[in-house]
Amino acid sequence: MNQSSPSRPEGRVAFVKARWHADIVDQCHASFEEALTSLSDGRLAVEAYEVPGAFEIPLLARDLAKTGRFKAIVGSAFVVNGGIYRHEFVAETVVSALMQVQMDTDLPVFSAVLTPHNFHESEEHRRFFFEHFRVKGREAGEACVTLLQVREAVKQAA
Template sequence: MNQITNQDVKNKEGNMSFAMIQAKWHGDIVGNCTAAFIAEINKQTDGMSNVDVFDVPGALEIPLIAKKLARTGKYSAVVATALIVDGGIYRHDFVSHAVIDGVMQVQLDTGIPVLSAILTPHHFHNSDEHHSFFSEHFKTKGQEAADACISITKLHEKLTLIE
């Protein structure tokens, strides 16, 4: 097992460092999460934290990349964002379960938090209405993911001190 302490996840200036993995499928929507995440991290840390962004083709590629990034010891947390749509077939259920189970296993195996900003809406249609709604919703998810990253990193720092 590759356990990493929070002492290992500070960058050379002593600031937090995060990895964001974004699926390029529906990238025009998903990218809003990444942009909002980076903006909120910069706001909450006065620009003193680092966010590295990694593009993957689709959601199924997220768990393996998350595992590789978590094992580097460079990141306080890893965040994954994707839009897994129900295109009228049940395949999205399998994809959703595989991805979420995969990222959960990564954090259990590595001790590095892996947060999900992966949305799996039912009956998504590539209409203007859905595109606008989910574009805005991903902005909210990015801000929430940033809040969660800061919170979980602080909790891990406290737990490291009492170990």
């Protein structure tokens, strides 16, 4: 890549968020939007979509990708051990499906679908993950802008 400053990407980015543990997932969305606005000088707008749980994210991500309206899509969920099923399986399945959407549609799809080893409904854990999702949202925003810039540079060099 050349040494000149990359151009700021512009357009729309879809943010699909699961509603389980909505207060925590919403922190990821808020910090993603803040990062994207800052890093794109306001040229990237975020459209948020809500789904019941993590399993529904890939289907909506695929539907959104097919519209051609978005430069990228982000999925976010907090998948915890509910004692009934293997939460690692759910998170792995969702992330794999998001990768498949990305490969099938040629549209960047980012994952902020996270599953902790341990989560307890305690104030300490809620506070930790509340802040952790803010960090992950910012990181997803940085990754989104960077990848959009790199893809544009590759396209321009072709």
